[in-house]
Amino acid sequence: MPLPIIEPFRIKSVEPIRQTSREERGRALADAHYNPFYLAARDVLIDLLTDSGCAAMSSRQWAALMNGDESYAGAESYYRLREVVDRLTGHPHLIPTHQGRAAEKILFQLLGGDGHAFVSNTFFDTTRANIEYSGAVAIDRCTSEADDLVSDYPFKGNLDIEGADAAIREHGSVRAIVMTVTNNSRGGQPVSLANLRAARALADAHRIPLILDACRFAENAWFIKTREPGQADRAPREIAREMFDLVDGATFSGKKDALANMGGFLTVRDEGLADAARTLLTITEGFPTYGGMSGRDLEAMAAGLDEVLDDDYLRYRIASIRWVADGFARHGVPIVQPAGGHAVYVDATRWLDHIPPHRLPGQSLVNGLYERYGIRTVETGTVMFGKRDPETGELIPAARDLVRFAVPRRAYTQTHMEYVVEAMGELGAVRQELPGYRPTRLPQYLPHFTAHFEPCAPAAIPAPAP
Ligand SMILES: Cc1ncc(COP(=O)(O)O)c(C=O)c1O
Known part of the structure; x- marks a missing residue:
């Protein structure tokens, strides 16, 4: 077996992360209007919301x-x-x-x-x-x-x-x-x-x-x-x-x-x-x-x-994202292939096919993953792109709701990422239980940052006529 590609650094300073109960996270999510951008970071176990500004400095x-x-x-x-x-x-x-x-x-x-x-x-x-x-x-x-x-x-x-x-x-x-x-x-x-x-x-x-x-x-x-x-x-x-x-x-x-x-x-x-x-x-x-x-x-x-231009760093960085993508694929989670450079993107439209596009399957995956496992991710689909019907102001469903698992640079170990991979494996078994969502507040610019949502039963609400 070839030797693994390893993190080209060792850890000199650590920052604790906090375990919370599912009930605590459920309350935190409701208080955040079902938009994880409003969550307090202390309530998040593994934060894959973004790769931006959260690198571990050398x-x-x-x-x-x-x-x-x-x-x-x-x-x-x-x-x-x-x-x-x-x-x-x-x-x-x-x-x-x-x-x-x-x-x-x-x-x-x-x-x-x-x-x-x-x-x-x-x-x-x-x-x-x-x-x-x-x-x-x-x-x-x-x-x-x-x-x-x-x-x-x-x-x-x-x-x-x-x-x-x-x-x-x-x-x-x-x-x-x-x-x-x-x-x-x-x-x-x-x-x-x-x-x-x-x-x-x-x-x-x-x-x-x-x-x-x-x-x-x-x-x-x-x-x-x-x-x-x-x-x-x-x-x-x-x-x-x-x-x-x-x-x-x-x-x-x-x-x-x-x-x-x-x-x-x-x-x-x-x-x-x-x-x-x-x-x-x-x-x-x-x-x-x-x-x-x-x-x-x-x-x-x-x-x-x-x-950032060091060969060993870039080899590790790209391999570590590929490792998560391979883990998801092993669990049958549909992802954008090949894996990207800073994140793995899950096709929530396909994975949560019981939720029609206008009931925001991406937002549902984001919220389900946080409530059950404390992992924060972000929807990059209907909500993030924020295209609206000019007549009704309603969101127009994007071609696909992807969910981005962005990996901060040098911040998490492979065990943290293994937790994420296995969490997705477990969630896969019960994903039909995840609800749909509808927006209750939708600002004009960059709606994903500040929108509010509420859960709704996906099956009870008929999709609009094509
Ligand atoms: C491709 C791209 N362009 C621009 C920006 C904006 O950068 P900043 O968040 O520093 O304002 C981002 C941030 O995520 C980005 O991913």
Whole structure:
């Protein structure tokens, strides 16, 4: 038997997690209006709500915090981050922000507005919200290979180049193409270098910029190395650099592949755009050498951006997600194949087929898993995408309700993940008992964060006529 791929670290500091009873969790869930975003984290045993901002930092990152220069202007920490980002991206202008969506807000406020549009392999929900908030339209054109959840196509995150071309021609005022790597909303699936190059050519043909939503650039680089012909001998850093070389700018959340708990940035090549972005930055985030971050946040990001491209780290990271996916598959749980880079996605529409789509099978799985096992996950389907019927305001069921099991970086051991796998095995035996849900409060933007729900009997409520 081959030796297992192991965690490339040992544990120096631990944080207790708390067991609770099913009754306690039932009460907590009702108090949270059946939306786990409202749960107190102390009531959660294993938190797979997100991989964002919850990484375990390394001893090197903790040590770097002490070097944080908190000077208002021109702090050493800014120059240290700038050097790392220069080496990584080659983009001449770095605009530090407090997290990814702040970078998005600045960029899309400048490029967006009424009458304009943006095209992407798939916009993440905050990106879409920032575009729509500016008055512009966000158009997704993901490769059709992604629609087959069970095929092992290696790059299901790709942009549908022909579809994007048609959308650009049809709309007439598309302001940029945005490539999200990895493609979070479509299962954390990667984008190939070949596809990024084709997106570059398309952007050039239409004379519009190509922007990278680079949140998980390192995980994407590892998938390119291990799946794309001709890339196996290249270092992840070299592949990442080519990804950044192909684009005109990037938005980045340091809470993912910078292994930090807070932070983000915008990079651009265009000087005029950088100037305008810095003006907005100063109004909304802070002075251009710290943006929305303290000096120590800048240091943690700088150190994390170096560590994340380590071969051993990336090999372990991707293998650990694959291990959970294989466990689910062994228990007959339908998942998006192949496993993504930061999460495993369960097809709740298929697994809870006694719950019709408008009664939110994804929300039902999320709540059932929390109440019975203390595991927190998130629905990425009807609720997260939040599309509404313009007449009735009712949610339009998404093609599929997926549930995301996002794995925080370096935070949980394999035994924790074994608990999650076995919990899903047990839940499978009684899944027909899980109720449907209906929303009782549904805000206009990003509804999954703050919506309220109530359980309802799935079978008693007839589905609307097709
Ligand atoms: C693909 C993608 N883009 C943008 C963001 C926004 O980043 P932040 O949460 O730092 O605002 C996220 C966050 O999860 C994301 O996954």
